[in-house]
Amino acid sequence: MLRPWAQIKAAGQNVNYARKVWQRLNGVYPRECNICGYAGMFRAAGLPPRFDARCPRCLSLERHRHQALWISSNEHALLRNKRILHFAAEPILRKIYSALAARYASADIRGDGADMTLNLEQIDQPNASWDVIVANHVLEHVDDRKALAEMHRVLAPGGLAILSFPIAPLYEKTYENPAIISKADRDLHFGQWDHVRYYGADAADRIAAAGFEVSTFSVGEPYVHRHGITRNTRDFLARKL
Incomplete structure:
Protein backbone atom coordinates (compact mmCIF):
# COMPACT_ATOMS: atom_id res chain seq x y z
CA MET A 1 0.00 0.00 0.00
CA CYS A 55 39.52 24.61 13.34
CA PRO A 56 40.78 21.18 12.24
CA ARG A 57 44.36 21.92 13.33
CA CYS A 58 44.08 23.37 16.87
CA LEU A 59 40.40 22.36 17.47
CA SER A 60 39.45 25.88 18.53
CA LEU A 61 35.78 26.87 18.44
CA GLU A 62 34.19 30.23 17.65
CA ARG A 63 34.32 31.47 21.25
CA HIS A 64 38.01 30.53 21.61
CA ARG A 65 39.01 32.47 18.51
CA HIS A 66 36.87 35.39 19.65
CA GLN A 67 38.54 35.54 23.05
CA ALA A 68 41.96 35.19 21.43
CA LEU A 69 41.27 38.41 19.53
CA TRP A 70 40.66 40.19 22.84
CA ILE A 71 43.79 38.66 24.35
CA SER A 72 45.95 39.82 21.46
CA SER A 73 44.92 43.43 22.08
CA ASN A 74 45.13 43.35 25.87
CA GLU A 75 47.78 40.85 26.87
CA HIS A 76 50.49 43.36 27.80
CA ALA A 77 48.30 45.68 29.85
CA LEU A 78 45.99 43.19 31.54
CA LEU A 79 47.44 39.66 31.42
CA ARG A 80 51.21 39.50 31.22
CA ASN A 81 52.89 38.56 34.51
CA LYS A 82 49.53 38.27 36.29
CA ARG A 83 48.23 35.50 38.57
CA ILE A 84 45.61 33.76 36.40
CA LEU A 85 43.05 31.24 37.67
CA HIS A 86 41.25 29.46 34.82
CA PHE A 87 38.05 27.47 35.49
CA ALA A 88 37.09 24.59 33.18
CA ALA A 89 40.16 25.44 31.15
CA GLU A 90 39.91 24.82 27.44
CA PRO A 91 43.22 23.32 26.20
CA ILE A 92 43.71 25.91 23.46
CA LEU A 93 43.10 28.89 25.80
CA ARG A 94 45.03 27.26 28.62
CA LYS A 95 48.10 27.29 26.40
CA ILE A 96 47.67 31.01 25.68
CA TYR A 97 46.94 32.16 29.23
CA SER A 98 49.61 30.03 30.89
CA ALA A 99 52.28 31.45 28.56
CA LEU A 100 51.41 34.99 29.68
CA ALA A 101 50.97 34.46 33.43
CA ALA A 102 53.44 34.88 36.26
CA ARG A 103 51.41 32.16 37.96
CA TYR A 104 48.77 30.08 36.24
CA ALA A 105 46.41 27.40 37.56
CA SER A 106 43.54 25.59 35.91
CA ALA A 107 40.63 24.58 38.12
CA ASP A 108 37.69 22.21 37.90
CA ILE A 109 35.06 21.06 40.38
CA ARG A 110 36.00 17.41 39.71
CA GLY A 111 39.69 18.08 39.26
CA ASP A 112 39.73 16.20 35.94
CA GLY A 113 43.07 17.09 34.38
CA ALA A 114 43.16 20.42 36.26
CA ASP A 115 45.84 21.86 38.51
CA MET A 116 43.35 22.48 41.32
CA THR A 117 40.02 21.04 42.43
CA LEU A 118 37.82 24.06 43.15
CA ASN A 119 34.10 24.77 43.35
CA LEU A 120 33.28 28.07 41.65
CA GLU A 121 30.44 28.64 44.12
CA GLN A 122 32.84 28.26 47.06
CA ILE A 123 36.40 28.92 45.93
CA ASP A 124 38.89 27.54 48.43
CA GLN A 125 41.40 30.33 47.94
CA PRO A 126 42.41 33.33 50.09
CA ASN A 127 40.92 36.78 49.60
CA ALA A 128 42.58 38.87 46.88
CA SER A 129 44.86 36.00 45.83
CA TRP A 130 44.41 36.21 42.02
CA ASP A 131 44.67 39.00 39.46
CA VAL A 132 42.64 37.37 36.66
CA ILE A 133 39.91 34.74 36.64
CA VAL A 134 38.78 33.12 33.39
CA ALA A 135 35.43 31.27 33.28
CA ASN A 136 34.08 30.49 29.83
CA HIS A 137 30.73 28.72 29.58
CA VAL A 138 30.67 27.91 33.28
CA LEU A 139 28.21 30.36 34.86
CA GLU A 140 25.22 28.84 33.05
CA HIS A 141 25.87 25.60 34.98
CA VAL A 142 26.00 27.00 38.53
CA ASP A 143 24.43 29.40 41.03
CA ASP A 144 25.90 32.49 39.40
CA ARG A 145 25.21 34.81 42.33
CA LYS A 146 27.36 32.65 44.61
CA ALA A 147 29.99 32.16 41.91
CA LEU A 148 30.29 35.87 41.07
CA ALA A 149 30.53 36.80 44.76
CA GLU A 150 33.32 34.28 45.21
CA MET A 151 35.21 35.51 42.16
CA HIS A 152 34.95 39.05 43.47
CA ARG A 153 36.32 37.93 46.85
CA VAL A 154 39.41 36.11 45.54
CA LEU A 155 40.33 38.78 42.99
CA ALA A 156 42.80 41.44 44.06
CA PRO A 157 41.69 45.09 43.81
CA GLY A 158 41.75 46.02 40.13
CA GLY A 159 41.53 42.34 39.21
CA LEU A 160 39.62 41.12 36.19
CA ALA A 161 37.15 38.29 35.58
CA ILE A 162 36.86 37.25 31.92
CA LEU A 163 33.47 35.61 31.42
CA SER A 164 31.47 34.15 28.57
CA PHE A 165 28.29 32.10 28.34
CA PRO A 166 25.42 31.37 25.95
CA ILE A 167 23.27 34.47 25.59
CA ALA A 168 19.95 35.28 23.95
CA PRO A 169 20.33 39.05 23.57
CA LEU A 170 16.67 39.54 22.61
CA TYR A 171 15.57 38.15 25.98
CA GLU A 172 15.05 41.23 28.14
CA LYS A 173 15.74 39.19 31.29
CA THR A 174 17.77 36.09 31.95
CA TYR A 175 15.53 33.03 31.83
CA GLU A 176 15.80 30.57 34.70
CA ASN A 177 13.32 28.33 36.49
CA PRO A 178 14.40 26.14 39.43
CA ALA A 179 11.39 23.89 38.84
CA ILE A 180 12.97 22.67 35.60
CA ILE A 181 15.18 19.82 36.75
CA SER A 182 14.97 16.89 34.34
CA LYS A 183 17.67 16.55 31.69
CA ALA A 184 15.13 16.59 28.88
CA ASP A 185 13.40 19.72 30.17
CA ARG A 186 16.67 21.57 30.72
CA ASP A 187 17.75 20.69 27.20
CA LEU A 188 14.44 22.05 25.90
CA HIS A 189 14.42 25.25 27.97
CA PHE A 190 18.12 26.11 28.32
CA GLY A 191 19.72 24.47 25.29
CA GLN A 192 21.69 21.82 27.17
CA TRP A 193 20.81 19.25 29.82
CA ASP A 194 23.27 20.61 32.41
CA HIS A 195 22.43 24.31 31.98
CA VAL A 196 20.25 26.08 34.52
CA ARG A 197 19.59 29.40 32.72
CA TYR A 198 19.75 31.29 29.46
CA TYR A 199 21.28 34.74 29.86
CA GLY A 200 19.48 37.73 28.41
CA ALA A 201 20.09 41.44 27.95
CA ASP A 202 20.44 41.88 31.73
CA ALA A 203 23.58 39.70 31.90
CA ALA A 204 25.91 42.66 32.60
CA ASP A 205 23.61 43.86 35.40
CA ARG A 206 23.71 40.43 37.04
CA ILE A 207 27.51 40.53 37.01
CA ALA A 208 27.64 44.14 38.25
CA ALA A 209 25.42 43.20 41.21
CA ALA A 210 28.39 41.31 42.67
CA GLY A 211 30.38 44.56 42.84
CA PHE A 212 32.07 44.52 39.43
CA GLU A 213 32.46 47.24 36.85
CA VAL A 214 31.40 45.52 33.63
CA SER A 215 32.29 46.07 30.00
CA THR A 216 31.86 43.81 26.98
CA PHE A 217 33.91 42.79 23.99
CA SER A 218 32.56 41.68 20.63
CA VAL A 219 33.79 41.86 17.06
CA GLY A 220 32.21 42.55 13.70
CA GLU A 221 33.49 42.23 10.17
CA PRO A 222 35.93 41.31 8.78
CA TYR A 223 36.72 39.15 11.83
CA VAL A 224 33.38 37.33 11.90
CA HIS A 225 33.59 35.81 8.43
CA ARG A 226 37.38 35.54 8.35
CA HIS A 227 37.75 33.59 11.60
CA GLY A 228 34.39 31.80 11.69
CA ILE A 229 33.03 33.63 14.75
CA THR A 230 29.35 33.49 15.69
CA ARG A 231 27.76 36.91 15.32
CA ASN A 232 26.29 37.10 18.82
CA THR A 233 29.50 36.04 20.61
CA ARG A 234 30.31 38.34 23.51
CA ASP A 235 32.87 38.35 26.32
CA PHE A 236 32.08 40.09 29.61
CA LEU A 237 34.98 41.82 31.37
CA ALA A 238 34.29 42.32 35.07
CA ARG A 239 36.75 44.49 36.98
CA LYS A 240 36.95 44.57 40.76
CA LEU A 241 37.19 48.20 41.81
Missing part, protein backbone atom coordinates in the same frame (compact mmCIF):
# COMPACT_ATOMS: atom_id res chain seq x y z
CA LEU A 2 1.45 3.35 -1.00
CA ARG A 3 1.83 6.02 1.61
CA PRO A 4 -0.18 9.21 1.19
CA TRP A 5 1.50 11.66 -1.17
CA ALA A 6 2.12 14.14 1.66
CA GLN A 7 4.22 11.55 3.51
CA ILE A 8 6.17 10.65 0.39
CA LYS A 9 6.87 14.33 -0.29
CA ALA A 10 7.95 14.94 3.32
CA ALA A 11 10.31 11.95 3.19
CA GLY A 12 11.92 13.35 0.05
CA GLN A 13 12.34 16.76 1.64
CA ASN A 14 13.99 15.20 4.69
CA VAL A 15 16.44 13.29 2.51
CA ASN A 16 17.35 16.42 0.56
CA TYR A 17 17.78 18.40 3.77
CA ALA A 18 19.97 15.69 5.32
CA ARG A 19 22.10 15.62 2.15
CA LYS A 20 22.64 19.39 2.30
CA VAL A 21 23.61 19.21 5.98
CA TRP A 22 26.03 16.33 5.29
CA GLN A 23 27.70 18.25 2.49
CA ARG A 24 28.38 21.19 4.81
CA LEU A 25 29.87 19.25 7.75
CA ASN A 26 33.43 19.46 6.42
CA GLY A 27 33.29 23.15 5.63
CA VAL A 28 31.33 25.71 3.67
CA TYR A 29 33.72 28.65 3.21
CA PRO A 30 37.49 28.96 3.68
CA ARG A 31 38.37 30.48 7.07
CA GLU A 32 41.51 31.56 8.93
CA CYS A 33 42.32 30.53 12.49
CA ASN A 34 43.78 33.48 14.40
CA ILE A 35 45.15 31.09 17.03
CA CYS A 36 47.19 28.54 15.09
CA GLY A 37 47.36 30.18 11.65
CA TYR A 38 45.50 27.44 9.77
CA ALA A 39 43.76 28.60 6.58
CA GLY A 40 41.15 26.45 4.88
CA MET A 41 37.91 24.68 5.64
CA PHE A 42 36.68 24.49 9.23
CA ARG A 43 34.56 21.61 10.49
CA ALA A 44 31.05 21.65 11.94
CA ALA A 45 30.52 21.31 15.70
CA GLY A 46 27.61 20.93 18.08
CA LEU A 47 24.06 19.64 17.84
CA PRO A 48 22.37 21.07 15.89
CA PRO A 49 25.54 21.57 13.85
CA ARG A 50 27.20 24.95 13.67
CA PHE A 51 28.95 25.01 10.31
CA ASP A 52 32.53 26.27 9.99
CA ALA A 53 32.90 26.19 13.78
CA ARG A 54 35.99 24.08 14.58
Whole structure:
Protein backbone atom coordinates (compact mmCIF):
# COMPACT_ATOMS: atom_id res chain seq x y z
CA MET A 1 0.00 0.00 0.00
CA LEU A 2 1.45 3.35 -1.00
CA ARG A 3 1.83 6.02 1.61
CA PRO A 4 -0.18 9.21 1.19
CA TRP A 5 1.50 11.66 -1.17
CA ALA A 6 2.12 14.14 1.66
CA GLN A 7 4.22 11.55 3.51
CA ILE A 8 6.17 10.65 0.39
CA LYS A 9 6.87 14.33 -0.29
CA ALA A 10 7.95 14.94 3.32
CA ALA A 11 10.31 11.95 3.19
CA GLY A 12 11.92 13.35 0.05
CA GLN A 13 12.34 16.76 1.64
CA ASN A 14 13.99 15.20 4.69
CA VAL A 15 16.44 13.29 2.51
CA ASN A 16 17.35 16.42 0.56
CA TYR A 17 17.78 18.40 3.77
CA ALA A 18 19.97 15.69 5.32
CA ARG A 19 22.10 15.62 2.15
CA LYS A 20 22.64 19.39 2.30
CA VAL A 21 23.61 19.21 5.98
CA TRP A 22 26.03 16.33 5.29
CA GLN A 23 27.70 18.25 2.49
CA ARG A 24 28.38 21.19 4.81
CA LEU A 25 29.87 19.25 7.75
CA ASN A 26 33.43 19.46 6.42
CA GLY A 27 33.29 23.15 5.63
CA VAL A 28 31.33 25.71 3.67
CA TYR A 29 33.72 28.65 3.21
CA PRO A 30 37.49 28.96 3.68
CA ARG A 31 38.37 30.48 7.07
CA GLU A 32 41.51 31.56 8.93
CA CYS A 33 42.32 30.53 12.49
CA ASN A 34 43.78 33.48 14.40
CA ILE A 35 45.15 31.09 17.03
CA CYS A 36 47.19 28.54 15.09
CA GLY A 37 47.36 30.18 11.65
CA TYR A 38 45.50 27.44 9.77
CA ALA A 39 43.76 28.60 6.58
CA GLY A 40 41.15 26.45 4.88
CA MET A 41 37.91 24.68 5.64
CA PHE A 42 36.68 24.49 9.23
CA ARG A 43 34.56 21.61 10.49
CA ALA A 44 31.05 21.65 11.94
CA ALA A 45 30.52 21.31 15.70
CA GLY A 46 27.61 20.93 18.08
CA LEU A 47 24.06 19.64 17.84
CA PRO A 48 22.37 21.07 15.89
CA PRO A 49 25.54 21.57 13.85
CA ARG A 50 27.20 24.95 13.67
CA PHE A 51 28.95 25.01 10.31
CA ASP A 52 32.53 26.27 9.99
CA ALA A 53 32.90 26.19 13.78
CA ARG A 54 35.99 24.08 14.58
CA CYS A 55 39.52 24.61 13.34
CA PRO A 56 40.78 21.18 12.24
CA ARG A 57 44.36 21.92 13.33
CA CYS A 58 44.08 23.37 16.87
CA LEU A 59 40.40 22.36 17.47
CA SER A 60 39.45 25.88 18.53
CA LEU A 61 35.78 26.87 18.44
CA GLU A 62 34.19 30.23 17.65
CA ARG A 63 34.32 31.47 21.25
CA HIS A 64 38.01 30.53 21.61
CA ARG A 65 39.01 32.47 18.51
CA HIS A 66 36.87 35.39 19.65
CA GLN A 67 38.54 35.54 23.05
CA ALA A 68 41.96 35.19 21.43
CA LEU A 69 41.27 38.41 19.53
CA TRP A 70 40.66 40.19 22.84
CA ILE A 71 43.79 38.66 24.35
CA SER A 72 45.95 39.82 21.46
CA SER A 73 44.92 43.43 22.08
CA ASN A 74 45.13 43.35 25.87
CA GLU A 75 47.78 40.85 26.87
CA HIS A 76 50.49 43.36 27.80
CA ALA A 77 48.30 45.68 29.85
CA LEU A 78 45.99 43.19 31.54
CA LEU A 79 47.44 39.66 31.42
CA ARG A 80 51.21 39.50 31.22
CA ASN A 81 52.89 38.56 34.51
CA LYS A 82 49.53 38.27 36.29
CA ARG A 83 48.23 35.50 38.57
CA ILE A 84 45.61 33.76 36.40
CA LEU A 85 43.05 31.24 37.67
CA HIS A 86 41.25 29.46 34.82
CA PHE A 87 38.05 27.47 35.49
CA ALA A 88 37.09 24.59 33.18
CA ALA A 89 40.16 25.44 31.15
CA GLU A 90 39.91 24.82 27.44
CA PRO A 91 43.22 23.32 26.20
CA ILE A 92 43.71 25.91 23.46
CA LEU A 93 43.10 28.89 25.80
CA ARG A 94 45.03 27.26 28.62
CA LYS A 95 48.10 27.29 26.40
CA ILE A 96 47.67 31.01 25.68
CA TYR A 97 46.94 32.16 29.23
CA SER A 98 49.61 30.03 30.89
CA ALA A 99 52.28 31.45 28.56
CA LEU A 100 51.41 34.99 29.68
CA ALA A 101 50.97 34.46 33.43
CA ALA A 102 53.44 34.88 36.26
CA ARG A 103 51.41 32.16 37.96
CA TYR A 104 48.77 30.08 36.24
CA ALA A 105 46.41 27.40 37.56
CA SER A 106 43.54 25.59 35.91
CA ALA A 107 40.63 24.58 38.12
CA ASP A 108 37.69 22.21 37.90
CA ILE A 109 35.06 21.06 40.38
CA ARG A 110 36.00 17.41 39.71
CA GLY A 111 39.69 18.08 39.26
CA ASP A 112 39.73 16.20 35.94
CA GLY A 113 43.07 17.09 34.38
CA ALA A 114 43.16 20.42 36.26
CA ASP A 115 45.84 21.86 38.51
CA MET A 116 43.35 22.48 41.32
CA THR A 117 40.02 21.04 42.43
CA LEU A 118 37.82 24.06 43.15
CA ASN A 119 34.10 24.77 43.35
CA LEU A 120 33.28 28.07 41.65
CA GLU A 121 30.44 28.64 44.12
CA GLN A 122 32.84 28.26 47.06
CA ILE A 123 36.40 28.92 45.93
CA ASP A 124 38.89 27.54 48.43
CA GLN A 125 41.40 30.33 47.94
CA PRO A 126 42.41 33.33 50.09
CA ASN A 127 40.92 36.78 49.60
CA ALA A 128 42.58 38.87 46.88
CA SER A 129 44.86 36.00 45.83
CA TRP A 130 44.41 36.21 42.02
CA ASP A 131 44.67 39.00 39.46
CA VAL A 132 42.64 37.37 36.66
CA ILE A 133 39.91 34.74 36.64
CA VAL A 134 38.78 33.12 33.39
CA ALA A 135 35.43 31.27 33.28
CA ASN A 136 34.08 30.49 29.83
CA HIS A 137 30.73 28.72 29.58
CA VAL A 138 30.67 27.91 33.28
CA LEU A 139 28.21 30.36 34.86
CA GLU A 140 25.22 28.84 33.05
CA HIS A 141 25.87 25.60 34.98
CA VAL A 142 26.00 27.00 38.53
CA ASP A 143 24.43 29.40 41.03
CA ASP A 144 25.90 32.49 39.40
CA ARG A 145 25.21 34.81 42.33
CA LYS A 146 27.36 32.65 44.61
CA ALA A 147 29.99 32.16 41.91
CA LEU A 148 30.29 35.87 41.07
CA ALA A 149 30.53 36.80 44.76
CA GLU A 150 33.32 34.28 45.21
CA MET A 151 35.21 35.51 42.16
CA HIS A 152 34.95 39.05 43.47
CA ARG A 153 36.32 37.93 46.85
CA VAL A 154 39.41 36.11 45.54
CA LEU A 155 40.33 38.78 42.99
CA ALA A 156 42.80 41.44 44.06
CA PRO A 157 41.69 45.09 43.81
CA GLY A 158 41.75 46.02 40.13
CA GLY A 159 41.53 42.34 39.21
CA LEU A 160 39.62 41.12 36.19
CA ALA A 161 37.15 38.29 35.58
CA ILE A 162 36.86 37.25 31.92
CA LEU A 163 33.47 35.61 31.42
CA SER A 164 31.47 34.15 28.57
CA PHE A 165 28.29 32.10 28.34
CA PRO A 166 25.42 31.37 25.95
CA ILE A 167 23.27 34.47 25.59
CA ALA A 168 19.95 35.28 23.95
CA PRO A 169 20.33 39.05 23.57
CA LEU A 170 16.67 39.54 22.61
CA TYR A 171 15.57 38.15 25.98
CA GLU A 172 15.05 41.23 28.14
CA LYS A 173 15.74 39.19 31.29
CA THR A 174 17.77 36.09 31.95
CA TYR A 175 15.53 33.03 31.83
CA GLU A 176 15.80 30.57 34.70
CA ASN A 177 13.32 28.33 36.49
CA PRO A 178 14.40 26.14 39.43
CA ALA A 179 11.39 23.89 38.84
CA ILE A 180 12.97 22.67 35.60
CA ILE A 181 15.18 19.82 36.75
CA SER A 182 14.97 16.89 34.34
CA LYS A 183 17.67 16.55 31.69
CA ALA A 184 15.13 16.59 28.88
CA ASP A 185 13.40 19.72 30.17
CA ARG A 186 16.67 21.57 30.72
CA ASP A 187 17.75 20.69 27.20
CA LEU A 188 14.44 22.05 25.90
CA HIS A 189 14.42 25.25 27.97
CA PHE A 190 18.12 26.11 28.32
CA GLY A 191 19.72 24.47 25.29
CA GLN A 192 21.69 21.82 27.17
CA TRP A 193 20.81 19.25 29.82
CA ASP A 194 23.27 20.61 32.41
CA HIS A 195 22.43 24.31 31.98
CA VAL A 196 20.25 26.08 34.52
CA ARG A 197 19.59 29.40 32.72
CA TYR A 198 19.75 31.29 29.46
CA TYR A 199 21.28 34.74 29.86
CA GLY A 200 19.48 37.73 28.41
CA ALA A 201 20.09 41.44 27.95
CA ASP A 202 20.44 41.88 31.73
CA ALA A 203 23.58 39.70 31.90
CA ALA A 204 25.91 42.66 32.60
CA ASP A 205 23.61 43.86 35.40
CA ARG A 206 23.71 40.43 37.04
CA ILE A 207 27.51 40.53 37.01
CA ALA A 208 27.64 44.14 38.25
CA ALA A 209 25.42 43.20 41.21
CA ALA A 210 28.39 41.31 42.67
CA GLY A 211 30.38 44.56 42.84
CA PHE A 212 32.07 44.52 39.43
CA GLU A 213 32.46 47.24 36.85
CA VAL A 214 31.40 45.52 33.63
CA SER A 215 32.29 46.07 30.00
CA THR A 216 31.86 43.81 26.98
CA PHE A 217 33.91 42.79 23.99
CA SER A 218 32.56 41.68 20.63
CA VAL A 219 33.79 41.86 17.06
CA GLY A 220 32.21 42.55 13.70
CA GLU A 221 33.49 42.23 10.17
CA PRO A 222 35.93 41.31 8.78
CA TYR A 223 36.72 39.15 11.83
CA VAL A 224 33.38 37.33 11.90
CA HIS A 225 33.59 35.81 8.43
CA ARG A 226 37.38 35.54 8.35
CA HIS A 227 37.75 33.59 11.60
CA GLY A 228 34.39 31.80 11.69
CA ILE A 229 33.03 33.63 14.75
CA THR A 230 29.35 33.49 15.69
CA ARG A 231 27.76 36.91 15.32
CA ASN A 232 26.29 37.10 18.82
CA THR A 233 29.50 36.04 20.61
CA ARG A 234 30.31 38.34 23.51
CA ASP A 235 32.87 38.35 26.32
CA PHE A 236 32.08 40.09 29.61
CA LEU A 237 34.98 41.82 31.37
CA ALA A 238 34.29 42.32 35.07
CA ARG A 239 36.75 44.49 36.98
CA LYS A 240 36.95 44.57 40.76
CA LEU A 241 37.19 48.20 41.81
